[in-house]
Amino acid sequence: MAKLIELNGISKSFDGEKVLDSINFYIRDGEFVTLLGPSGCGKTTLLRIIGGFETADEGNLYFDGVEISDVPAHKRNINTVFQKYALFPHLNVYENIAFPLRLKKISEEDIQTRVRDMLGMVKLSGFENKSVSTLSGGQQQRVAIARALISHPKVLLLDEPLGALDLKLRKDMQNELKSIQQKIGITFVYVTHDQEEALSMSDTIAVMAEGEIQQIGTPTDIYNEPKNAFVADFIGESNIVDGIMLEDNRVKFSGHIFDCVDGGFGENEAVDVVVRPEDVDVVAPEAGMLTGKVTSVTFKGVHYEIIVDIRGFKWMIQSTDYVSPEATIGIYIEPDAIHIMKKSKYSGMFGDYSSFSDEMDRLSDADAAEEF
Amino acid sequence: MKHLSRIYLILIFGILYIPILTLILFSFNAENSTAVFSGFSFRWYIELFNSPDTFEALRNTLILAVLSALISTVIGTAAAEGIYRMRSKLMKSAISSVTNIPMMNPDIVTGMSMMLFFVAVFGILGLSGDSMGFVTMLIAHVTFCLPYVILSVLPRINELGNSLSEAALDLGCTPIQAFFKVKLPNIMPGVISGMVMAFTMSLDDFVISYFVVGSSSFQTLPLLIYSMTKKKVTPDMYALSTLVVVTIFILLVISNLKSGKRVGDKRKGGVKK
């Protein structure tokens, strides 16, 4: 697949504060790319630069091999689904969707068939004459998508399009969006801060933090081979402990030497070791590679979430077997469940569950604050 | 409590409308008396309509009001959009207050300053005061109507924000198309109420018109009424005032019906065939 959009050293500051710091990456034709990152990391700004609503201070933006930094938004073959939909309240559903076609002097019959087809695709047949303000959030969302797709753009930018929907509807719309994208085969650039959404929908994920891209890769790459502590922590749950790489395929952490499948580090190089909670097996204390004391057990439906204190470091383990709190258990880790990362500026900031309950509170506070 | 508020309402309406009702009543008086109502007649209306001066003034007033409403609405809406797009917050509030000053100024100050300005300009151009009149009055009326238009349009633009215009650009509108196809329809209620306000302001202005009319013979209704009162107060002026009141009342009803209808339109809307 050919590169459709290419960003080359894109930087942007607002009021002297660097919001995007030398972003480099490219998007292939027909790909579903997700920009994933915490609130305020610059996702919307990056999307607005691609859409033409913001100009980068530095760097080049190429579309189909042509530099388009100076091309105004209305001349770019890129359409956007805005976070707040931005439907035109003075037009009904039909006219909202027909809007881009009416600008192009297309015959009335063509407009009618195209709008009807599009309404069918987003499952809104029969809503033609409704006022957009009487629609539910999910329906407005579909109108916005239909309106953005009807003029056959090469790229669709979506800025947290499902942010305002409830969980159930979100899941349905995720599937629908993905199938629409596959059906029409155009490039989607999707912004979200929901890692689950990113993992389930994307061909490629770009994880962003503090205005920089931390890692680009397929969902499995990003999940299994996170590049640094930030990515490991942001995508799914991770235990991240300090380790020493003794030699290729041998790493020492928590006072024990483990076999692993990573190499290419310096001898005795300090590294970050990632172990996913679901990859840790609970065994009898004498059979364990490490032993520790259980400090809390929470039932999560599919599994128990067990916090174990191993040499002062709190590990999270997900297990389908119940263990009693206060029990001493052993843990066993397969070599391919151990992932080694180079030290980064995020080392030591993530991956310890000692303040787990506090962290959950903070997270849910942040979520709640975002609602407003 | 309920009674109290009702009494309050009656009082307010009484104070506002009894003088106007009295005026209307006496415009139908059979006799030339301001104190005694001696019978119903259209006498003063007939007298009024037989005077060519009145018709001339009425025509002038309407032309002036329509033109100044239209021109000030166009300029005022453009100005409001311009103010909205200003980047610097400081500039924005500075310009907003500057446009408000003519509105706060007493009419007499505005009128005098405009008179001085026009006299100076006409002096430089070597024209006499006789050629003042319609043009100077139109300029003056547009000027004092502008702040009212801006004041009624700017909040609408601020409220609307950028998102709809950006969506329009995104879908292929040029910036000009985005303004006319998306922004304007959504700020229309503000534009219309600004225009109605400008129209009525122009219709009933006396002080500023008085100053800028110069020595020309151009007359508007307020100027005519004033010149008539200098001679003798006759009930045909009541008749004239009654007509003005009725016109304004009809205008208000129409503009209210219109804004009510717009809401209804939004709900219906139809697929164009």
Ligand SMILES: Nc1ncnc2c1ncn2[C@@H]1O[C@H](COP(=O)(O)OP(=O)(O)OP(=O)(O)O)[C@@H](O)[C@H]1O
């Ligand atoms: N027009 C602007 N003027 C000044 N600062 C801005 C502007 N737009 C964005 N910023 C700042 O840039 C930073 C990144 O904003 P951006 O909207 O890109 O974040 P985001 O990743 O989309 O976050 P979220 O997930 O909350 O939408 C924020 O700190 C924000 O305050």
Ligand SMILES: [Mg+2]
């Ligand atoms: Mg955002």
